[in-house]
Amino acid sequence: MSGSSAEGVEVVLVKADRTKIRYPAEVLADDGDRVSVRAPWAAPGVRDFGFVRFEPGDVFTEHYWRTRWYAVKEVRTGAGVLKGWYCDVTRPAVVRAGDVVVTDLDLDLWVSADRTVVLRLDEDEFAASGLAESDPVAARRAAAALDLLDHLARGTDPTDPFPPR
Template sequence: MSAGSPENALSVNLVKAGSTKIRYPAGLVRDDGTRITVRAPWAAPHARDFGFVRFEPGDVLTEHYWRDRWYAVKEVRTVGGRLKGWYCDITRPAVLRGAELLVEDLDLDLWVSADGSSVLRLDEDEFEESGLADRDPSAAEAAVRALDELEHLARTEGLTGLVT
């Protein structure tokens, strides 16, 4: 069975503040009971330039979600296979229900360039404005710990070992 086969098709549902932020089709690559790996094309119809990386139609994301960790790591490659880097979302642990992968985005993100020379913490202002620290202090603490953990790992060992 290939990742794109109908038997492995699922929908990634990224939720933010109780509403669906984006939903897109993906192919299940592997599920070992703890980590769920899917592959999906860049979901937007147009390119998006973040300043530090440009996501374009045709880019392929291999996305790793954990049932026991507060983050997701997305390996981003060009249509030709060149690694652009890793976009990491801080999330609650993922939940797979049938053919739907439910992921709650907690606003914090991390970008790691392909060569590891650039490690950027992103959206900390959005995280503060979200009010999560007031509504759910333990979740906010877990989110910050997850971001710190990923940043440390990216700067010391790189993310390749985490997702292979």
């Protein structure tokens, strides 16, 4: 899978060595490192986090990297209104024929549409996961990825995966 394409794939989110969710997505682009896909909200019903609601009709444009320890998901309403970006700290994506497989490492970051709210999420889940003991290198990479995303969301770095303010 490379170049720009309208082919379909399944995004497979793995957590604790089990498939958490899998859903169809349309490939928008694949430059050999980053693969970008678009998919509707895949979970049943509404998920209200308090700071944002994901609900049927929402559209996610998701960016996965083969070399980075995170994924960035732009979230819009069905009418196209930007809600913000939900970022997952993950192992680098594994892209193979028909699948984009991502291993979730529990850490997340939310960035509001106007970039005035940046929330670090699930650091308690990450600490409880035992990754620091079972794979200390991965735990350090995950923590560094969260710090980088936090920095990028608050700054104006040219490698910023979020559009300018």
